[in-house]
Amino acid sequence: MIPLAASVSPAALARQLLAVLGRDGARLRRIDDYLHGQHDDPYMPPQADDEYRLLARRAVSNWMPLLVSTPAQALYVDAFRPGESGGGVPAAADSTTVEWEHWQRSRLDARQAAVYRGALTYGHSFTLTERARNGQVRTKGLSALRTAALFEDPANDETPFAALTVVTWPMGDDPGRARLWDARNEYVVRFLSLDDPDSVTVSDLRRHGASECPVTRFAASVDLEGRTVGVIEPMIALQDRINQSVFDLLLAQTYGSTKVRTVSGMAPPIQRDPETGEPVLDAAGNPVPLPINHNAKRFLFAEDPDVRFGSLDETPLQGFIDSIDMSVRHLSAVSQTPPHHLLGQIANLSAEALLAAETALSRKIAEFRVAFGESWERVFRLAAELSGNITSAGDYRGEVMWRDMESRSLAQSADALGKLREQLGIPARGLWARVPGVTQTELEDWEHKAEQDDSVGQLASALKRATPEPAARPAPVAA
Template sequence: MAKTADELAGLIRGDFLRDARKEWARLRWLQKNIDGGLNKTWMPENADLEYRDLFRKARSPWLRFVRDCIAQGLIVDGYTHNDIWLDAWQENGMDGRQGQVTREAIGLGYSFVLSLPAVGGGVVMRPLSATRTFMSKADPWDEFPDLVLHRVADKKWMAVDNEAVYRFEGDPEHIGEMDVTRHDLGFVPVAMVPNSYATDGYPESEIEPAIPVYKRIVDATFTLQMVQRYGAFPQKNMAGGSIATDADGNALIRPAVDSLLHSTDPLTKFGSFPAADLDKVSSSVDTHIKHLSAVCQVPPHYLLGSVVNMSAEGIAAAESGYFRNIDDHKVVMGEGYELALRSAAAILGSDAADDTAAEIHWRDTSTRSLAQTSDAVVKLATVGAPLEMLFALIPGWSKSDAIEAAEHVRSNGSQSLPEAIQANAQKAVDGFRGLELPVEGDQ
């Protein structure tokens, strides 16, 4: 039976809402660091606007860049049950929406996917941001939560339990008018997509351990800004004598980059300090960026863009740690996406809802040439591997492309790739034999 407004407010009020606000504050702080919006360094009390402007320009969203580099290697493009993939995932445009879920899971530690019955039949799948969503579980190892609270907008809320969806405005602790939509699924259709499995507390962010390194990058960049503004040219100096002044005691010459110091005193001595070595300061910035790449297991050339005469084997070796990290994320995050698709299958009334062995398929983003892949596909075809699996190995092909190609091969009467290759080769030979070749002496 669906809850009343007072019953729902009683569940939210107290520890639930207090924990939610505490967690949301932590995630907002983390998100601001990822966006490059939170970082302070020491400044003198009398720092002028130019000094502060240099620091403002030293901040860059390096953590967001690293997060996106990891997320770009985690793209879901298939599921064991193709009907669920088409009717739930693709029908809801999750090919594009998954990017938001994956990036947030990498950066904040977790994100959510909501599945609900659609009006008129079908299923609606939507991402829910962790900075606006909080859930509670009676047992940390339960697949589904007991209650989920989501802040839709300012003073607009949505709560989901195992019977219905509740939409209301105002204060979650004192709910007035409320719109109730029953789903009667017997479970809360919200799946968490985690970055890692935590034995205690929330899943850990992939980016949070790198915040101290990022702050060092900002400090080093600020130093570079200061040096190139004030020390990239020789500093002129004058010893002895005095600068001429007017009747009010103001200097007639203002020392500047484009001015000369001069004096009428014969005892005055002039000199200059050498310019700062910008290469050393710039090298320091690059070193900190390499530290960031090591902590987050992102290849340095992804961040620095410096690939000079690297062989294919060298690039593969440099990216090996990155792809090991990606494979580790696929195992953990895949469980979350599979749970979301099983929830959608339950709404559609499919037997796939109980298939815990079903798996999602990840797009291959590794660096391999088409020639290498084609050779592997042909060799695997000789042992009778399924066409859909073989075509899915081709770089840039989605599961839909693989299925369409397999159906096309079968429509031509071939049940395997070798048969299709042999049939096409025979057609080419027959066509060649049918050509009228010129004989000797013809013009």
């Protein structure tokens, strides 16, 4: 069977990928707007004045960055463990491998967070693994707002048969420029608009050096239809509900949160002509009242016994506050974010209660680690292939090592590791990697120092070197 990519021209692939960007652009930009606090306005009357619109802008309570940051801050790759070290023996995590050297050269310790945040925000992000001009292989992240990929089976394939990323957008008569990759080659694409397929041109053919498309997709969640979804888009309706509740609270607080004093049966004093004493009339023939200087320091009194003074109670605000609190709790439940992360209420909570509250978040993070880990493993295989390491390029048993980000004290961890050593007989060095916060560089330093401190082993090695080998006895000769 001929692969789909082989039967489609590069120009047709470019037009199809640009159309994908145009189709998904509005949805992704709306998600991007909500991430940065540019939300839809809450409902207000059509005749709303500037004061209403000011309150609407102040009503935006942006919870979206927290929904992205909470799981993203628990995703941190610390090391890579190859599948085998030789002879079928599983290898240990090692920072001297070709894969990890590529990781450090690409500065992915810091840049990996942007890949996760992009995938969690838009549903997917991408990385590009390529050989630079100096011959070194590097990996960098690509934004979902600029990048699209095509899969024969988007639900199950990890390797796209083509991908495109926009380098510069069109400006006036100047065309935009994009980079296109298929399974063998890279092309330069120029276009005037995403919805103008006739303006697309493809040129500058060159080999990218890999045996498959060098772009890797990082998907937060993929269904069997191949659709990706992040953590923001499902929460937009709840975010709008919170903004509406806050807007209603601000309206009630601004216009109805104070008592209103009333008076009935009293006519205000009117202006009079100082010469004639007659009332001054306005254009409609009505007397012009004198301005009343009334504030909290002054009292009103009337000589007429029929005048009645009263007051209107203020609008209770607790109902609005309870509505906001309920909506935030709904947001917490639907997004699997612990309530104390959103509400800041952690008083009188035991360690067991905190652990139970974060169980759903831990499961969510574990799901992301599985999905993103598979993508990083493909990146490592691509980097090994481009570096000429054929063995590592075909290693499908390697895995990334995620940092343990659970909130446990060092004393608790040390006690648990000590029990594993004493009660189960697990070698002490095998437990070093489970120490909270330890890095691969620290593990190697510990190994080096442990070898230096092994005085018994050093003495045995010295005696073995100083003791001459016994002479071999001659073989007996048959009589």
